Amino acid sequence: MAVTKIIFLDILTVLPVPTSPNTWKVRLTLNYKELTYRTKWVETTDIESVCKSLGIPPTSMLPDGTPKYTLPALIDNTFTPPAVLSDSNPIIEYLERTYPDPDSSRAVCPPASCALHAIFEYHVAQPHGIASTSVNVPKRHLGKKLEDIELKGKDREEHWNKIERAFDLLATSMRARSGPGELFTGSNLSLADCTLGGLLLALRYDSPDEAWMKVSSWSNGKWIRYMAALSKWTAVE
Structure with missing residues (x-):
């Protein structure tokens, strides 16, 4: 073997x-x-x-x-x-x-795109970016009880509205490219897809009844189609 x-x-x-x-x-x-x-x-x-x-x-x-x-x-x-x-x-x-x-x-991160991917990661994967969908509160509040710091009511609704606008902007940007496919570069995986896809997979499994339910309803079903395109690379042995 x-x-x-x-x-x-x-x-x-x-x-x-x-x-x-x-x-x-x-x-x-x-x-x-x-x-x-x-x-x-x-x-x-x-x-x-x-x-x-x-x-x-x-x-x-x-x-x-x-x-x-x-x-x-x-x-x-x-x-x-x-x-x-x-x-x-x-x-x-x-x-x-x-x-x-x-x-x-088929390169995940061609050398010429490294700077663009770094900017993308800054705005998506860092705590101040879209990744804030996966946390309830700013880092400065860590150490307090969750029930004392979790966003609730109007604050929580405003938070989700802000995230929805960010996802709509992403969807609009992705439509601007030419060619078929749901991913950032069409049908091939890019580092941007690994970053965003990793976040969406985490939301789908960690918060299916809130985060993923919301995201999957946005941008005219874009993120459902996006996840379907990623599914060929999501096997877990």
């Missing part, structure tokens, strides 16, 4: 699917590239100890200077020494360099 040399570290949940936007970004890329890999599921409370034991580097530092370990992470034993990476974008960049598609038009 062939040995699977790529190990992908994802976060274990009570659901049969992942709910992290960042780990979904990498999983979409791995599936799109048709790479053989094995998922190592890690409990949230074990992320730091598992990363340390495997030599996976931290992704940032806490205010007190303590290293912060997060997933996704990836170990590629194809080479000696193995490639050991953390954080979604460096992992995707590594996969692009190491396993390029013979057809350059």
